[in-house]
Amino acid sequence: MSYxxxxxxxxxxxxxxxxxxxxxxxxPLVYLLVRAFEAETAELFQIVFRIRTLYxxxxxxxxxxxxxxxxxLLAMPLAWLTTRTDLKGVRFFTLMGVLPLAIPGYVMxxxxxxxxxxxGTFAELFGTxxxxxxxxxxxxxxxxxxxFPYLFLNVRSALLGLDVTIEExxxxxxxxxxxxxxxxxxxxxxxxxxxxxxxVGLHVLGDFGVVSLMRYExxxxxxxxxYTASYDRTYAAWLALMLLALAGSLLYLEARLLREKxxxxxxxxxxxxxxxxxxxxxxxPAYFYLATLVLASVVAPTVAIxxxxxxxxxxxxxxxFLEALSGSLMASTPAAFLTAGLAIPLAYLGVxxxxxxxxxxxxxxxxxxxxxxxxFALALIFxxxxxxxxxxxxxxxxxxxxxxxxxxxAIGPVRSALYQASPRLEETARSLGYPPFKAFLxxxxxxxxxxxxxxxxxxxxxAMKELPLTFLLSPVGYETLAVNVWSYxxxxxxxxxxPYALAILIFSALFVGLLLIRDTxxxxxxxxxxxxx
Amino acid sequence: MESNNQSSGxxxxxxxxxxxxxxxxxxxxxxxxxxxxxxxxxxxxxxIMKSLLSVRNITKRFARHLPPVAKDVSFxxxxxxxxxxxxxxxxxxxxxxxxxxxxxxADAGEIFLEGQLLEGEKVHLPPxxxxxxxxxxxxxxxxxxxxxxxxxxxxxxxPAKARHERVMExxxxxxxxxxxxxxxxxxxxxEQQRVALARSIATSPKLxxxxxxxxxxxxxxxxxxxxxxxxxxxxxxxxxxxxxHDQEEALSFADRLAVMQGGRIEQIGAPETVYHRPQTPxxxxxxxxxxxITGEAEGDYAETPIGRFRLDRAVTGKVLLSLRPxxxxxxxxxxxxxxxxxxxxxxxxxxxxxxxxxEQDYLVQTDYRCPFQVxxxxxxxxxxxxxxxxxxxx
Numbered sequence: 043m044s045y046x047x048x049x050x051x052x053x054x055x056x057x058x059x060x061x062x063x064x065x066x067x068x069x070p071l072v073y074l075l076v077r078a079f080e081a082e083t084a085e086l087f088q089i090v091f092r093i094r095t096l097y098x099x100x101x102x103x104x105x106x107x108x109x110x111x112x113x114x115l116l117a118m119p120l121a122w123l124t125t126r127t128d129l130k131g132v133r134f135f136t137l138m139g140v141l142p143l144a145i146p147g148y149v150m151x152x153x154x155x156x157x158x159x160x161x162g163t164f165a166e167l168f169g170t171x172x173x174x175x176x177x178x179x180x181x182x183x184x185x186x187x188x189x190f191p192y193l194f195l196n197v198r199s200a201l202l203g204l205d206v207t208i209e210e211x212x213x214x215x216x217x218x219x220x221x222x223x224x225x226x227x228x229x230x231x232x233x234x235x236x237x238x239x240x241x242v243g244l245h246v247l248g249d250f251g252v253v254s255l256m257r258y259e260x261x262x263x264x265x266x267x268x269y270t271a272s273y274d275r276t277y278a279a280w281l282a283l284m285l286l287a288l289a290g291s292l293l294y295l296e297a298r299l300l301r302e303k304x305x306x307x308x309x310x311x312x313x314x315x316x317x318x319x320x321x322x323x324x325x326x327p328a329y330f331y332l333a334t335l336v337l338a339s340v341v342a343p344t345v346a347i348x349x350x351x352x353x354x355x356x357x358x359x360x361x362x363f364l365e366a367l368s369g370s371l372m373a374s375t376p377a378a379f380l381t382a383g384l385a386i387p388l389a390y391l392g393v394x395x396x397x398x399x400x401x402x403x404x405x406x407x408x409x410x411x412x413x414x415x416x417x418f419a420l421a422l423i424f425x426x427x428x429x430x431x432x433x434x435x436x437x438x439x440x441x442x443x444x445x446x447x448x449x450x451x452a453i454g455p456v457r458s459a460l461y462q463a464s465p466r467l468e469e470t471a472r473s474l475g476y477p478p479f480k481a482f483l484x485x486x487x488x489x490x491x492x493x494x495x496x497x498x499x500x501x502x503x504x505a506m507k508e509l510p511l512t513f514l515l516s517p518v519g520y521e522t523l524a525v526n527v528w529s530y531x532x533x534x535x536x537x538x539x540x541p542y543a544l545a546i547l548i549f550s551a552l553f554v555g556l557l558l559i560r561d562t563x564x565x566x567x568x569x570x571x572x573x574x575x
Numbered sequence: 576m577e578s579n580n581q582s583s584g585x586x587x588x589x590x591x592x593x594x595x596x597x598x599x600x601x602x603x604x605x606x607x608x609x610x611x612x613x614x615x616x617x618x619x620x621x622x623i624m625k626s627l628l629s630v631r632n633i634t635k636r637f638a639r640h641l642p643p644v645a646k647d648v649s650f651x652x653x654x655x656x657x658x659x660x661x662x663x664x665x666x667x668x669x670x671x672x673x674x675x676x677x678x679x680x681a682d683a684g685e686i687f688l689e690g691q692l693l694e695g696e697k698v699h700l701p702p703x704x705x706x707x708x709x710x711x712x713x714x715x716x717x718x719x720x721x722x723x724x725x726x727x728x729x730x731x732x733x734p735a736k737a738r739h740e741r742v743m744e745x746x747x748x749x750x751x752x753x754x755x756x757x758x759x760x761x762x763x764x765x766e767q768q769r770v771a772l773a774r775s776i777a778t779s780p781k782l783x784x785x786x787x788x789x790x791x792x793x794x795x796x797x798x799x800x801x802x803x804x805x806x807x808x809x810x811x812x813x814x815x816x817x818x819x820h821d822q823e824e825a826l827s828f829a830d831r832l833a834v835m836q837g838g839r840i841e842q843i844g845a846p847e848t849v850y851h852r853p854q855t856p857x858x859x860x861x862x863x864x865x866x867x868i869t870g871e872a873e874g875d876y877a878e879t880p881i882g883r884f885r886l887d888r889a890v891t892g893k894v895l896l897s898l899r900p901x902x903x904x905x906x907x908x909x910x911x912x913x914x915x916x917x918x919x920x921x922x923x924x925x926x927x928x929x930x931x932x933x934e935q936d937y938l939v940q941t942d943y944r945c946p947f948q949v950x951x952x953x954x955x956x957x958x959x960x961x962x963x964x965x966x967x968x969x
Contacts (some may be wrong), residue, residue, distance in 0.1 A: 257897045466715035469678055472702035474729030474778055481703075484728070488719040 052395050053478055056387035063384055065113070067446050070421035071286070071413070077424050078279040089277050089549040094264075095284070101259040104197045105181055110193075110239050116335060117193035117238070118490070123328055125201040128318040135332055140558060141188050142339040144550040145509050148251025148528055149543050150184040150382060153343030155255065156350055156536040163349045180256035187339040188252075193238035196451035200234035201227075214439075232299075240296040247289050248414040257529055261285040261400065262416050269420060269514070271506040279424065282417040285560050289414050305443040347543045354537020362521070363541050370506050370522040373437060376555035377444035378502035382494050392453070393460045404453070411450035419443060419514035436509065444505045451571065452497035459493030460486075503553035507546050514548035523549075627814050628652040628675065628782055632693075633684035635670055644670045646838040648684070652782070652816060657808060659817045659829035663861070667838040668818045672784050675816065676709050677702035688781055708775030712787040714767045716759040720943070722746070722770050723755040729923050730779040741777055749773045749807065764792050765800050772804065776811060779899040783808070785817045789824060801828060826850060834858045851899075852887065856964045859897035866898045866937050880933050887960040894914060894966030898957055900927065900940035913954035916947055930955065 051057065052211055081089065120139050124132050145153070157163045158172035165171045175183060204227065212222045253263040268278045321328055392404035410418070422443055426434045433439050463486050471481035509524045516522065523542045530539035609642040625941045630650050636643040645667040649754045652658040660668040673679045675686060677693065677700060686694040688707070693700045717725050726745060728739045749769040759767055768788060775783055788804070799849035805828055808815050819825050825832045826846040827850050834857070842854045853859035856867055872894045884896065905928065908914075914932030921943070928939045930953060937955060945954060 298843075464713060464715055465710045466713060469676070469702070470709065470711065470715045470717075471728070472678070472709060472773075473676055473705075474774070475703045475731070477701070477703055483716060488717075503948060 051397075052391055052400065054404040055479060056390050059387040060391050060400070060403040060406075062402045063410075063446065063449065065389060066442070067406050067410040067413075068426040070418065071409075072426070073425040074279055074282055074286075074417070074421035077122050078276065082278045085276075086280075089280050090284075098259060098261050098264050098281075098464050099284070099291040100246065101178075101258065105178065105185070105258065106243050106261055106292075108182045108241050109185045109189060109246050111189040113184065113193045113242050114235065114237075116186065116190040116339075117197055119328075120335065121197040121201055121332060122195055123332065124197055126319055127321050127328070129328065131323065132181075134482045135336075136198070137558075138332075138336045138340060139198070140191050140554060141551075143191045143557070144547065144554040145188060145340070145343050146251070146509070146524075146546060146550055147245070147249055148255060148509055148524070148531070148544055149347075149550075150343055151180065151252045151255040152186050152527055152531045152536070152539055152543050153186055153346040155531060156539075157342060163346045166349070176256060177258045181252050181258040184252045184256065185246055185249060189242045190243075190339075192241040193235065196234040196238035196373075197231055200206075200231050212359070236296050236299045240292065243292045243296070244289060244412055244414075247285060247292065248416070248510070250416050250513070251528055255528070261288065262414065262530075265416050265420065267328050272317040275424070276325060278420060282420045285414050285417045289412060289417075293412060344547070347383055347540055347547060350536045350540035351544055354540060356537075359541065360540070362526075364543075366523050366526050367545065369516075369520055369568055370524070373440050373444065373512070373516070373522065374502050374505035377441045377448070377505050378498045380441065381445045381449050381452045381501040382450060382456075382498040385456045385497050386490065386494070388449065389453050389456040393457055394409060394465060407446075407449040407453055410446040411448070413447075415443075415447060415508070415524070416514065418447065421513050422515065435517045437517060437520075440512065440517075443511045443515050444501070444508065447508075447511060448501045448504050451500045455493040455496040455500070456490055457493075459490045463489040499555070499556055503549050503556065506549040578744075587738055606837070620915040626651045626653045627654045627656075627689060628816070629685075629687040630671070630675065631685045631687070633671065633674055633686065634682050635667075635674060635679060636682060643667075643682075643838050645674065648835075648838075648840055650833050650843055651842065652814060654814055655809075656691040656810045657805070657815045657817060657828060657830045659819060659825040659832035659926075660835055661819055661822060661832050661861075662835035664820055666835040668820075668835050671835075672786055672816060672818045675782075676784055677705050677706050702724040706781045707784060708778060708780035708782070709786065710768075710771045710788050712790055714759075714771040714791075716767055716774075717768055717917070718759050721756050722751060722762070725759070725770055726774045726777050728774060745773045745777045748776070748811070755841060765796050768792065768800065770802040770964055772807070776813065781814065783813050783815045787819055788817070790821070792817075826862070834861060836861075847952060852962055853897055853964055856895055856897070859964050864900050864938055864940075866900065866903070867964070868896045868898060868937075868961070870894050870896055872963070880935065881937065881955050884945075884957050884961045887962050889964060890966050892966060894963050896961040897964045898961050900938040900961075902957055902961075903937070903939045903955050904941065904958055905930070905939055905945070905947060905955060908952040911952070913952055916949050916951045916953060919947070919949050 052060075079086070095196050115138070120135065123129050124136050124139065129135070142150075143161060154175040155162075157175075159165070159174045160171050162172060174180075208230075209222050209226050212226045213219070217225065248262070249260075250262045250266060253260045254266060257263075261284060263282045265278060265285065266275065269280060383495060388404050391400040423434065426439055427526075467485040467489075468481045471485040472478065507524055509528060512522050512524055513528065516525065523545050526542040527539050527546060529534070530542070628651065630648060632644050633645055635645040648667070648671055650658070660671060662668045666784050667746055670679060674681050674694065681694050683696075683698075684694070685692060689706065692698050693705055700887040717728065720728065723742060723746075726742045727738060730741060733741060742755075747753055749772060751766065752772065754762065754766065757803045759770065761768065768791075772783075772788075792796060792800055799946050801824065807813075816826060817825070819828075829846060831843065831845055832849060834841045834849060836857050842849055842858045844852075849858060850862050853862065853865075859865045861869065868879045868881065868884075870877035870884070871894075872886060872890045872892060874889050874891070875886055877886055877894055877896060879896065884898070886896075887892075914930045914937070917931045917936065918927075918929035920929075924943060926941050926943055926945050928941065928945075928947065930937045930939055932955070939955065942948055
């Protein structure tokens, strides 16, 4: 007797693109590995085991932990105040907890640098000079303000999902409210912290803009200087590998912690929310805290950008600006459509086929997302130089990198739409005389349209503000908005950078708007669970 | 019985059309010499009658380490017949349906439709060329299309005019013509179901498969819809395979039915036959309340803990008997034999008693006038021959 061991293989028109994506992500990374081991063993030993590696490792870790910690300190009170108290303006402050995502790290760094120092905005407006933000503290502040919304979103939804009756039982058993917070609420928030912490950690590891502008040496920064300044490519490859290893261990660690927690949570929905706690005289410090947060994370950078914009406005720069804008558009637009197109087969395999190979392929996309962009870019450079030198320094390679890096963000909306579309629809179409691909096109595809539009917009906006991939992979002399913000800022030309920073701010704000329309938090959690398996 | 004898005595081919013929065929169960004779004659009729769908020894497993979901499943469906696959969830009935539709690949066995091989060792016709329509439990209406768009979906090959005529004809038939521009979410459950049915019928398939089509309707609507659909199917002469876990639905809807359990067919026959003459304990129990009694058989009678019962056929040795509650009556016990009534359930048009005899409880269904009360001592008597569901043939 013959068995069909698993469900039949997916049709080639889904399978082949999915395989291509998986290969596209893994091949450069594998090649990076090969390249790194090309050196002699003794030389390798010298490269890897030196004090500098330890120094970079320490710096990177210090920054990651610092950003996670300060992010938690920023996010936790905000989440608690907006979900559990009688605070006025909850919607406004919730929005303010998400809005900093609209100010990418390097724009934040630009704002911080532009604010401080003797010629800074602060000095000009108030007459007193803010000390220059530099190094560790500068990087910490910029990254904390940019990334704390990830923690806020996770903690907030966890707080809203907690079963209030557990807290009430604890109260009835004689616990005081502070004890309830410490013994009942905080432990239940752990999964949310892990999930948010993972995203923050990946951002810190992947960040290039902030650490380079603040001149704080982490793996990313060292990778960049190594790549641009010298020709010791083997060391660059090793730095990329170490960065990858760090991201991998972070994923592994958080996944372990998360897997145990997330699935053990009781039902998330509760019929009744908690009774809001009256703030009373604590109102004043609460509003003070919130005002400071909003001022520092949203208002100050926006003011700084606008200040430099007005101060240094020069119409003759319009041409340059339009050139950079079209540069960004020319790379982001095709990448957005390509990515949305590829999201269909990957989401389809993930949702409709349970075989391990299909799940592995879908996960390939998440590896592309979690890989620190600089390491991925370097791997791509090595790979193309060796295998297809013709595409090195062309727009193609940039679009390729955008596509594979942002694919995970595009899969989410398509996957949600696919879950809504029953497989029976396609089967019905088959029984009504349609061959497989036509059945998909006529019965399922129409239901994916809105999801696809969201995916396209997501990737487009994300690519518009992307820095490290653009920086390393774009053709020589190719200008984009993000790259211009960065290069003018490194030269301390804040006025020249302002229009680009403002443009990025606008695109990022649109991105956040889109995030808010969709239930992003769920999608990010999906991402993490996917990554962790 | 009488009428069956008569009809089978006539020239069969003349009468073998529609329901009467199916009714005839449904008699293929029973083992007395007389019944065997009837069956032999019927087998002859069967060959003359057209078998539409023939499922032969179909086996399907989803993974090597799991038991097969369908094992050696064989049955025939005749033209114009409504055939039901009945069984508890997980018995393999839906998988069998999906194998017929072509959504799954069989591991062994063959499926023929009008003599054409659909599924075989090296053959697997894709669903779109099988000419088999399907209505799913959740209807699977295309949410982005109107009622009209849904029904026209399968008619792309017709010229525009013929297509429109056909759609309107079918919509009139199911009484949905006035709603043709609505979207599926603007329809009630019953209306959605009629659209799904119309969509399948429109393409004039050779066979329609219904997968639990009534289970998404609420109880009140279900009854009426079932009647409507049955009338419609019969009026159009549509051959149908229905999958259901609801025994009442299968008994009232189908011309013949197959009872499945654990991937196997336990019994095939007309609703009356399967209900009154179950061949296995499972069938007896699944089709309604029954008393399963062990006994020692000797010829036409068996001795059981509750008395001596006449059997439906002659056997010898240990037997397991099925006695429906409505086939038992009670009388006053004077000699201390029999058992005590432990429960009396008044249900309006009838009464159910639970009688304890020894360690065992027995169910008895009587009409509403039965005078006995809880605590009374009664003796049980069978009004019909008891059915052997397990035991060696003589």
